[in-house]
Amino acid sequence: MKEIIRNKKIWDLPLRLFHISLIFLVIGSISSAKLNMLDLHQYFGVALLGLVFFRIIWGFFGTYYSRFKSFNLSIIDALSQFSKTNTITSIRTPIGCYSTLIFIIVLLSISISGLFSSDDILYDAPLSFLTPNHISDWTYLHNILHYILYILIGTHISAILYYQIVKKIKIIERILDGYSRIEKMNIVSINEKPLIGILILFILTILPVLILLYFN
Ligand code: HEM
Numbered sequence: 426m427k428e429i430i431r432n433k434k435i436w437d438l439p440l441r442l443f444h445i446s447l448i449f450l451v452i453g454s455i456s457s458a459k460l461n462m463l464d465l466h467q468y469f470g471v472a473l474l475g476l477v478f479f480r481i482i483w484g485f486f487g488t489y490y491s492r493f494k495s496f497n498l499s500i501i502d503a504l505s506q507f508s509k510t511n512t513i514t515s516i517r518t519p520i521g522c523y524s525t526l527i528f529i530i531v532l533l534s535i536s537i538s539g540l541f542s543s544d545d546i547l548y549d550a551p552l553s554f555l556t557p558n559h560i561s562d563w564t565y566l567h568n569i570l571h572y573i574l575y576i577l578i579g580t581h582i583s584a585i586l587y588y589q590i591v592k593k594i595k596i597i598e599r600i601l602d603g604y605s606r607i608e609k610m611n612i613v614s615i616n617e618k619p620l621i622g623i624l625i626l627f628i629l630t631i632l633p634v635l636i637l638l639y640f641n
Pocket residue numbers: 450451454455458459463466467468469470471473474535536537538539540541542543544545548549550551564567568571574
């Protein structure tokens with residue numbers, strides 16, 4: 426019998442733009458820091474901070490699957506997620522939800538700690554003058570956090586590839602075009618009005634860059 430694939434819209438456009446922008450800004454932040462281009466690094470960093478703020482706002486005002494309210498945080502579901510008898514049928518898996526929240530917390534902490542850091546030679550971050558006695562603590566925290574981010578990204582990409590290749594769910598296509606491509610009864614089809622989301626995303630990402638440019 427021919428399989429019926431229900432193609433319902435699940436990821437709104439602002440959330441998908443958030444994901445692409447996030448990848449771009451994380452790569453930009455890490456490579457500019459490793460190349461010792463800290464003047465450029467700070468712009469990637471503050472743009473990323475604004476982008477994370479967008480994700481938090483979108484967690485309250487976005488469409489169904491973007492909202493924190495739709496997150497499944499059941500520990501029991503999380504523990505059974507990778508077992509063969511797993512019966513979770515929702516789009517939002519518990520481990521996926523936990524990982525989104527952990528990403529938000531780590532990215533927020535890494536960007537905020539960066540604002541108070543210094544390389545002790547040529548570059549002092551824009552807010553380092555506020556806590557002059559703790560600059561080395563902030564810098565230490567900033568440096569530790571980026572290793573945690575590497576672990577998170579590594580785990581994230583492995584989990585995505587597991588779903589894509591082993592479980593044969595077209596999860597990557599989903600985050601690119603927003604459509605579910607799966608036969609499940611309990612999928613909520615979203616009705617998005619993307620313009621306001623794109624506008625908030627754009628303003629929150631660009632504004633910190635403009636403020637920094639103005640004060641530099
Ligand atoms: C909010 C804006 C940010 C500012 C002002 C900032 C500032 C700094 C400073 C001053 C350093 C040099 C620390 C040292 O010499 O030990 C640094 C290093 C670094 N930052 Fe940031 N940062 C920001 C955001 C970010 C973000 C968002 C990321 C990652 C996504 C990041 C990743 C790194 C990395 C990988 C290093 C190099 C650490 C090392 O290997 O020594 N930063 N940053």
